[in-house]
Amino acid sequence: MQIKDAMAKEPLSVRTDATIQEAAAGMRDAGVGALPVVDKGDELAGIVTDRDIAVRAVAEGLEAETPVERVMTRQLIVVEPSDELEDALSLMRERQVRRLPVVEGDRLVGIVAQADIAALTEAHEAAETLRSVSEPAATQAEQRPGN
Numbered sequence: 001m002q003i004k005d006a007m008a009k010e011p012l013s014v015r016t017d018a019t020i021q022e023a024a025a026g027m028r029d030a031g032v033g034a035l036p037v038v039d040k041g042d043e044l045a046g047i048v049t050d051r052d053i054a055v056r057a058v059a060e061g062l063e064a065e066t067p068v069e070r071v072m073t074r075q076l077i078v079v080e081p082s083d084e085l086e087d088a089l090s091l092m093r094e095r096q097v098r099r100l101p102v103v104e105g106d107r108l109v110g111i112v113a114q115a116d117i118a119a120l121t122e123a124h125e126a127a128e129t130l131r132s133v134s135e136p137a138a139t140q141a142e143q144r145p146g147n
Contacts, residue, residue, distance in 0.1 A: 003088055004081035006120040007102045007110035013038050014068055016045050020057045021064035023048050036101050036108050037072045043106040046072035047099075078103045081110065085117050 013036040014023050023035055027050055034049040048068050056062075056071040078101045079088050088100055092114055102110035 001085045001120065002081065003079050003083045003085060003102055003110075003112050006085060006116045007081065007112040008116065009110045011036060011108070011111040013108060014048065015040065016067065016069040016072075018068045019065045020048075020053050020062065020068055020071060023068045024050070024053055034099055034111075036111060037068055038108060042108070044076065044078070044101055044103055044108045045069070046074045047076060047101060048072040076101060079112065080104065085112075085120070088112055089114070089117060 012026055012030050012032070014026060016037055016039050018037075026035055027033060033051075034047055036044060037046040037048055039045045046069070048071060052071045052073060057066060062070070077091055077095050077097065079091070081102055081104065091100065092098065098115075099111055099113040101108055102112055
């Protein structure tokens with residue numbers, strides 16, 4: 001399966017000049033822990049997480065009006081819609097991140113999270129189980145080795 005099968009399309013994002021307060025409110029309202037950050041040309045510039053705001057802003061005493069670009073993570077790991085889900089999970093494990101921006105060129109087209117992949121994988125496995133249980137016994141016997 002590919003990233004495009006699991007990604008959230010058109011994710012909420014913030015501009016580089018948005019304030020950390022606006023970013024935090026956006027995360028709260030959307031029920032997410034991270035927002036992609038785009039520049040004025042709508043190109044992906046970074047990602048800001050609730051942890052970035054807590055550790056790089058609040059703990060450092062920055063004002064709520066501080067631009068998000070001061071606390072965002074710039075070193076991004078990105079994937080493309082046609083990449084395999086297994087590759088995305090490997091990247092997430094290696095880099096210890098829970099979500100990855102999905103890009104075409106430099107343009108943000110989605111975001112994929114571990115939870116999205118898990119939900120899709122579970123649904124796929126459930127469908128496979130249902131399909132195998134629904135097959136007539138004769139068909140299953142024909143497919144067994146040695147028959």
